[in-house]
Amino acid sequence: MNSEGNASGSTIPASEMVDHLFRNRSGQMVSYLTRMLGPEHLDLAEEVVQEALLKALQNWSYHGIPENPAGWLFRVARNAALDAIRHRSLTIEKEAQVEAEYLGRGSTRIDEDPRLEERLRDDELRMVLMCCHPVLSSDARVALSLKTVGGFNVREIARAFLTEEATISQRLVRAKRQIRDLNIKFEMPVGVDLPARLTSALEVIYLMFNEGYAAQSGEDLVRDDLCMEALRLGRLLADSSVGTPAIQALVALMAFQAARLPARVDAAGELVLLEDQDHKLWDQRLVAMGFQYFSRCSEGNEISQYHIQAAIAATHAGTSDSKNTDWKMILDLYDQLMVLNPSPIVALNRVVALAQVQGSLAGLEALHPLGNEPFLKRYYLLPAVRGQLLLDLGDRTSAAQNFRNALHQSCSEPERRLLQRRLAECGADS
Amino acid sequence: MAKYLLLLYNDPAGWKALSPDQVQKALEKFVAWRQKIINQGIYLGSNKLAEDAGKVLRGFGQVRVTDGPYSETKEVLGGYFMIEATDYNDAINKTRDCPGLEFGGTIEVRQVDPMVPSA
Numbered sequence: 001m002n003s004e005g006n007a008s009g010s011t012i013p014a015s016e017m018v019d020h021l022f023r024n025r026s027g028q029m030v031s032y033l034t035r036m037l038g039p040e041h042l043d044l045a046e047e048v049v050q051e052a053l054l055k056a057l058q059n060w061s062y063h064g065i066p067e068n069p070a071g072w073l074f075r076v077a078r079n080a081a082l083d084a085i086r087h088r089s090l091t092i093e094k095e096a097q098v099e100a101e102y103l104g105r106g107s108t109r110i111d112e113d114p115r116l117e118e119r120l121r122d123d124e125l126r127m128v129l130m131c132c133h134p135v136l137s138s139d140a141r142v143a144l145s146l147k148t149v150g151g152f153n154v155r156e157i158a159r160a161f162l163t164e165e166a167t168i169s170q171r172l173v174r175a176k177r178q179i180r181d182l183n184i185k186f187e188m189p190v191g192v193d194l195p196a197r198l199t200s201a202l203e204v205i206y207l208m209f210n211e212g213y214a215a216q217s218g219e220d221l222v223r224d225d226l227c228m229e230a231l232r233l234g235r236l237l238a239d240s241s242v243g244t245p246a247i248q249a250l251v252a253l254m255a256f257q258a259a260r261l262p263a264r265v266d267a268a269g270e271l272v273l274l275e276d277q278d279h280k281l282w283d284q285r286l287v288a289m290g291f292q293y294f295s296r297c298s299e300g301n302e303i304s305q306y307h308i309q310a311a312i313a314a315t316h317a318g319t320s321d322s323k324n325t326d327w328k329m330i331l332d333l334y335d336q337l338m339v340l341n342p343s344p345i346v347a348l349n350r351v352v353a354l355a356q357v358q359g360s361l362a363g364l365e366a367l368h369p370l371g372n373e374p375f376l377k378r379y380y381l382l383p384a385v386r387g388q389l390l391l392d393l394g395d396r397t398s399a400a401q402n403f404r405n406a407l408h409q410s411c412s413e414p415e416r417r418l419l420q421r422r423l424a425e426c427g428a429d430s
Numbered sequence: 431m432a433k434y435l436l437l438l439y440n441d442p443a444g445w446k447a448l449s450p451d452q453v454q455k456a457l458e459k460f461v462a463w464r465q466k467i468i469n470q471g472i473y474l475g476s477n478k479l480a481e482d483a484g485k486v487l488r489g490f491g492q493v494r495v496t497d498g499p500y501s502e503t504k505e506v507l508g509g510y511f512m513i514e515a516t517d518y519n520d521a522i523n524k525t526r527d528c529p530g531l532e533f534g535g536t537i538e539v540r541q542v543d544p545m546v547p548s549a
Contacts, residue, residue, distance in 0.1 A: 022454035053453045054445050061460035061529075062478040062509045153449035 020225075022053055023151035024232075025070055028120040029077045030148050031127035037081065039130060040180045042148065044084055052077035074116075124149055125240050126186055128233055131175075132201040133184050140175040141204045142211070143168055150229045160226045161211060194242065201237060202250055202306070205230050209254050213261075214412075227258050238293065248297035249306035252290045256313035259286035270421075271414040275322045287317050305341040308333050327356035344373040352385060360392040380409035384419060391426060400426035433474060433542035434521040436511040436528070440535040442481075459529040467513060472524065474512040481506070505536065512542075 018024075026049050033045035052073050066072045131145040146152040146160075154172070158165040178184070189197040212226030234251040237243055263281035266272050294314050297307060312333045319325050334350035347370055355363025367386055376382045387402030403423040407416065448456070467473040483498030483506075508530075515521035521539050530537055 020451060020454075022450035022457075026450040050446070053450055054442065054448075057445070057453050057457045057460070058442075058481075058508060059478050060457055061464070062476040062511075064464065065461055151450045153447070153452075155447075156449055156451070 020151075021069065022056075022073075025073055026050075026053060026151040027127075027149040028124055029074060030151075031123035032074070032120060033077065033081050034127060034130075034148070035123050035186050037085075039184055039186045042176055042179065045081070046148070048080045048084060049077050051080050055080075071116075121236060121240070124236055125242075126188060128201055128236065129189060129197050130179070130184060130186055132197055132204050133179075134196060134200055135182060135184070136175050136178060137171075138203065138207065140171050140178075141200065142208050143171045144175045145204055145233065146208065146226075146229065147172055149233065152225075152229070156225075160223055188242075198237070198242060198244060198247070201233075202246060205234050205237070205254075206250060206306075208233070209257070213257060224261060227254070227261065230254060231258055238296075245297045245300035245302045246304035246306050248293045249304055249310045252293035252297055253306055253310040253313050255286045255290035255293060256310065256317045259283040259290060259317065265414070269414070271418045273418075274316065275325075277322065279320055279322065282317070290314065290317055303340070305337060308337040308340060312337075325356075327353055331357050344370060344375045345379075347373075348376065348379075348381060348385060355389055355392075360389045363389045364393070378409050380406040380411040380415070380419070382406075383409075384422075387422060387426075391422065396426040431514045431516060432544060434513050434515050434518075435540045435542060436513065436521075436525055436530075437538040437540065438508050438510060438528075438530040438535060439505045439538065440508050440530065440533065441505050442508075444533050456529060456532065459532075463527065463529055464511075467511075467524065470524075472514040474514060476509065476511040478509040479507055 029049045029052065030042075030045050033048060034042055037045055055076050056069075056073055060066070060069075127149050128145060131148060132141050136144065143157055143161075146157050147154070152160070154165050154168050157163075158168045161168070188194070209227055209230035212223045212228075212230065231251065231254045234247065234254055238247045238251045259282045260274070260277065262283055263277040263279070264272055290310075291314065294310050297310065312330055315326055315330055315333070316322075331350065331353040334346065334353050337346050338350060348367075351363050351366045351370070354366050364386070367382075367389065370376055370382060383402040383405040387399045387406060390396075390399035390402060400423055403419050403426065406419050407423070411419070445453070464473070464476065486496045486498055488494045488496070511528075513521065513524060515524055518539065518541065521541070525537055525539060528537060
């Protein structure tokens with residue numbers, strides 16, 4: 001037993017393993033292998049990566065964590081890919097095969113390549129842009145990005161989206177088939193394709209973020225993970241050579257909003273609205289990140305809707321106490337946002353700011369025309385906002401009626417409980 | 431104190447569906463458990479076995495070599511730990527929280543028979 005008596009602990013303790021190391025590295029490895037094998041073999045890339053992770057589980061359990069965990073994983077995944085190419089005699093494009101062989105015999109071991117991280121980021125970036133190809137449905141783009149680059153599995157995606165696993169699986173199978181059938185390439189889009197693809201990527205990232213941010217149950221961490229993954233992908237794009245001011249603005253917006261996640265739910269698991277939040281609970285690291293990207297996004301001439309939204313979030317983030325919020329500035333920003341993106345949701349948010357500046361009665365008047373918006377017909381926030389304004393004006397009966405209407409629309413459990421608390425404040429029974 | 435061999439059997443097919451995050455969590459538990467028994471000073475060694483059935487040699491005049499016995503079963507002997515314990519009860523208690531028991535794993539505990547001192 002002499003050879004095994006290495007009890008001195010020369011191995012790295014578990015605490016050295018960063019949160020989500022496997023998730024993030026698996027996304028990078030899938031991207032890297034997809035470049036080698038071609039997008040038509042995305043499934044194989046995923047299989048090989050899963051194999052590498054399980055090998056790590058079995059090996060490190062007995063031997064401890066190696067000095068370079070990421071390098072270990074990559075070497076094992078690459079070897080498994082080469083094995084798969086040989087054993088399954090795949091019809092892989094010659095070039096990809098040559099490259100795979102080259103990497104297999106190359107003098108620079110992958111875990112020693114000083115440019116490894118840079119190359120991996122590049123692969124990830126291409127993968128995101130491939131997953132955001134406009135021929136794929138927007139649902140499929142999000143699911144595929146999460147699965148391949150994000151390292152989420154089907155169950156986690158389904159949970160994050162409150163959907164059935166089978167639905168997500170079908171979505172992924174279909175998307176992969178489209179990639180094969182349409183011969184979508186794993187390369188950086190050029191010319192007019194690039195801005196179109198970037199716009200799509202921004203939508204996907206923002207959708208991913210909102211899905212995690214909205215309807216926080218406070219019980220399911222996967223939804224927080226979704227926000228953090230969107231932020232990670234946003235930064236990947238923002239920090240790359242194709243980063244645009246709109247991307248910087250979106251990252252700023254997401255960082256500001258993610259900073260509030262710890263303050264959004266109180267100790268009892270109840271939802272806390274922005275105006276009631278304890279700003280000290282905001283994640284200061286993320287607030288700082290928000291301001292960092294916010295200053296970068298204003299360097300160009302472009303003003304996107306993300307710029308305005310980031311500016312609104314920055315105004316909130318820059319206020320130490322919500323009582324001192326500069327609502328006039330926020331209303332002004334919403335006016336600008338209405339020009340760029342005149343959506344009913346933006347209009348509704350503008351009313352909230354307007355009521356803060358000009359009073360609840362003015363808010364109610366501004367709310368009136370929104371009642372005809374078909375898009376807001378089934379949206380619980382319209383009657384909820386109206387109810388709050390009526391409650392502020394002392395009209396408890398009408399307020400209660402509106403909170404009851406809001407409760408008839410679909411909303412998350414914590415939102416429902418918040419509405420019920422408001423209804424109770426009206427002194428009415430539900 | 432005696433030496434005890436912990437033989438860890440598992441069914442790798444059950445791991446196929448684990449997400450990267452879940453794999454990492456399982457691994458962290460294992461690494462923490464190994465560190466714990468190292469800190470307790472009862473860890474004598476551990477090894478992962480190769481993922482094949484191994485070979486069996488049978489001797490009766492001429493040696494016959496066959497494939498290992500586990501090729502037909504789902505459960506495979508994944509690896510082993512060697513620890514120190516006072517008796518079987520102690521060894522069992524020290525093994526009870528081994529993460530190898532998660533995901534339906536089995537651990538066989540065998541005492542290493544100490545050499546009988548010569549008179």
